[in-house]
Structure formats: C-alpha cells, structure tokens
Amino acid sequence: MRGEGIARRRATAWSDWITNADVCREFATVDGSGLFAGTRVVDLGVAALGVKRFRPIHLQWETDPVWTGDADIVQLIVPRRGTVNATWAGRQDTVSVGDLYLHDLAQLDEIRLESDGDDDALELALVAIPKPVLPLGGESMAPLLGHGVPVDGGVSGLLKGFIEDLSDEKLSLNPADGQRLGMVLVDLVAACVSSVLESGPGPRPGSQRQTLALRIRTYIQRHLDDPDLTPRSVATAHHISVSYLHRLFQEEGDTVAAWIRDQRLQRARRDLGDAALVDVPIHEIAARWGFGRPAEFSRAFRTAYGVSPREFRSETARWSSRP
Structure with a gap:
C-alpha cells in the first residue's frame, strides 16, 4: 500500500507541472534555476493541454514529497522546440521535434530538457489525461509507455497536428467546445496507441x-x-x-x-x-x-x-x- 501511495503522490506532483506554473516544491531542479519561461493552459474539460516554454533544466523526483492531492494520470509530451530526455520506471529515452512521448506520471523518475540550438528556447505541448477517461486498459498501454513514438503519416501524424492546432495562441474556445474537443483528443490518443500496438497482417492496401x-x-x-x-x-x-x-x-x-x-x-x-x-x-x-x-x-x-x-x-x- 505504501508503494501505491508514493506512486499516487508522484502522479499528483508531475500533473501540477501541467496546470500550475508555480509548482516546484515536489521536484528538485538540479541547477536550482527557475522552472518556467512561460506557460499557457488550454481548458479541454476531461484533458489538460499545457503549452510551456522552458529554459534548459533537469527535474528529478524527491524521495519524500508532500501529497498535494489525488491524481491518476497519463501524460503525452509533444516537443515543439528542443529535446526531452526522460527516465520512466528506470527506462531512459530521448524524444525531439517530430516525436511523441507517452508515459504514466506515477512512474516518471526524472526529465531533462535540452536546447537544440544556440539559444535556450524550449517549448513543449503537454497533454494530461486521467486514466479512467481513456478507453484503454493499463495493461494494453504498458508496452508503449516510456517510449518515444516517431510521427508518421498515419494516426500519430493526425494526433500531432490536432495538438498543434489546439496549441495555437489565437484559438479561443467556449467551455462546451473545449469539452467536446477534449473528448476528440482523448479518442485520438487512444487511436494512436492502438495503431502503434496493432499487429498482424491485414488486407493488402488498395485491395x-x-x-x-x-x-x-x-x-x-x-x-x-x-x-x-x-x-x-x-x-x-x-x-x-x-x-x-x-x-x-x-x-x-x-x-x-x-x-x-x-x-x-x-x-x-x-x-x-x-x-x-x-x-x-x-x-x-x-x-x-x-x-x-x-x-x-x-x-x-x-x-x-x-x-x-x-x-x-x-x-x-x-x-x-x-x-
């Protein structure tokens, strides 16, 4: 039970990274610098979309955080500028522009954000979805968690394009539209996961x-x-x-x-x-x-x-x- 409680506290802390630009107390920043250079949150009802700009930084989980709430969340990271090095459940992977990264917040150990160029500009679109909302069981998603997914011309490309459209600063949504688009986003995430995990021969294309x-x-x-x-x-x-x-x-x-x-x-x-x-x-x-x-x-x-x-x-x- 103690391990489950720690996992839930971890998920809560990382989820605050999406919705609260001032939360730093649950992580240790390795170099002690500020966490955010800018943030914007799009209200999608059942999902949260955060568009955040960072300075290069290394976030690491502390061993004994204070439990700030109850969260059971999956997060999708879409790099817009910069590179993300993440360690999830002991598994390390690197994703950059053109990739997607899906993980279970409760098992995220640390994350390092690095610039791709001479400047320090990094920007991520981050989607947080409560597990009960996703039409996928945890076991079925497990093989994909903690791994980068290259974006192609299929469902992953549709998902990335949809997230980029929602990230547009000029986009203005009323609450009802935000809720509907949130459900569409959830369905696209589920479709992307299913597409990547899908195996076995199908009908010959074009037949x-x-x-x-x-x-x-x-x-x-x-x-x-x-x-x-x-x-x-x-x-x-x-x-x-x-x-x-x-x-x-x-x-x-x-x-x-x-x-x-x-x-x-x-x-x-x-x-x-x-x-x-x-x-x-x-x-x-x-x-x-x-x-x-x-x-x-x-x-x-x-x-x-x-x-x-x-x-x-x-x-x-x-x-x-x-x-």
Whole structure:
C-alpha cells in the first residue's frame, strides 16, 4: 500500500507541472534555476493541454514529497522546440521535434530538457489525461509507455497536428467546445496507441477487399443509432453473405458484433463526457446509441472502461471542474 501511495503522490506532483506554473516544491531542479519561461493552459474539460516554454533544466523526483492531492494520470509530451530526455520506471529515452512521448506520471523518475540550438528556447505541448477517461486498459498501454513514438503519416501524424492546432495562441474556445474537443483528443490518443500496438497482417492496401471493409465500417458508423443494426442487416445492405462479412472482420482481428458494440460505446462515452449533455439521463444517451436496455449498457460500459457510466460521468465532471 505504501508503494501505491508514493506512486499516487508522484502522479499528483508531475500533473501540477501541467496546470500550475508555480509548482516546484515536489521536484528538485538540479541547477536550482527557475522552472518556467512561460506557460499557457488550454481548458479541454476531461484533458489538460499545457503549452510551456522552458529554459534548459533537469527535474528529478524527491524521495519524500508532500501529497498535494489525488491524481491518476497519463501524460503525452509533444516537443515543439528542443529535446526531452526522460527516465520512466528506470527506462531512459530521448524524444525531439517530430516525436511523441507517452508515459504514466506515477512512474516518471526524472526529465531533462535540452536546447537544440544556440539559444535556450524550449517549448513543449503537454497533454494530461486521467486514466479512467481513456478507453484503454493499463495493461494494453504498458508496452508503449516510456517510449518515444516517431510521427508518421498515419494516426500519430493526425494526433500531432490536432495538438498543434489546439496549441495555437489565437484559438479561443467556449467551455462546451473545449469539452467536446477534449473528448476528440482523448479518442485520438487512444487511436494512436492502438495503431502503434496493432499487429498482424491485414488486407493488402488498395485491395478490393480493403475498400469493401472500409465502406462497411463507414456504413456501420453512420447507422450506430439504429437499434436494428446487426451483422445480417450490414451484410444485406452490401449484398454479401453474413459469413463473408465475418471473414472480412476476422482478417483484421475483429468480430462484427464486437466492433459495432465498441463503436457505440465510444459514442456513448463521448456524450457522457460532454458538459453540454450533463442533464441528459444516462439511459437516454444509451438508447441514442442503440442500447435498448440500461442494465446491458452499464455492464458493457464497465467491461470496456473499468467504471460504470455514472462513475465515468462523475469522474469527467470532477476533472473538468478542477481549477
């Protein structure tokens, strides 16, 4: 239990690095210099985006910090200028512009920020997301934590571009828009992690089978609110047999029914995290996405995300109301 308490205190201290420009008491700065050269925080409700400018600095965890709160957070670092050398759970990695770095705050040991040029300018975009908000279990994310991820033309590139757009100083968001974009950001982080971890052969790029598979998935996403959406109705709409439909999904490691359920759960989760829908009853949100029985929805939601729909809504509301 003591080890768990230390991990939670560590996560809290590092999370303050995102949201509070004055917090230094939980770390030791190796050279004793000031921590920040400038900071800006974008309110995204369920997620926090900090755009921070630093002087070259080395932050190191102290052995006996004061517990300032309760946090269970994953952080994504996107270097905009400069290089980050981080040690996470004893694992050291270096990331620079063009990379992403995802880690569990509770296991971050130290971090060194270095300039790439003659000047001392460093700038990072830092995203903090509470673990209960992410549609990924801790075990599934573990292989990626503490490692740099090169940005390519796929989902990682989309994620980096989205974060850069949100980091624009000219961007102005009202609370409801910030909340919605926060949920989009969470989904993109989850999609990026899944894409990087995904393995196994899929359909040959550009093949007719892949084109059909993509068309079918698009069709399903457009009809998620239809309670009569089933593998048979999908197969009929595309003039193929149910068995052939199942083979298309099996080639990508999915089943049709499971993919439909997962997509519906993701839409419901996004609505539950939307501050503009806080007064809409949970059973109405569930029905909106094809779940006719509240108990069935609650069980599926807890299985997928580890918390009940009510607990998730409460957690996202608590996070978005943090000062």
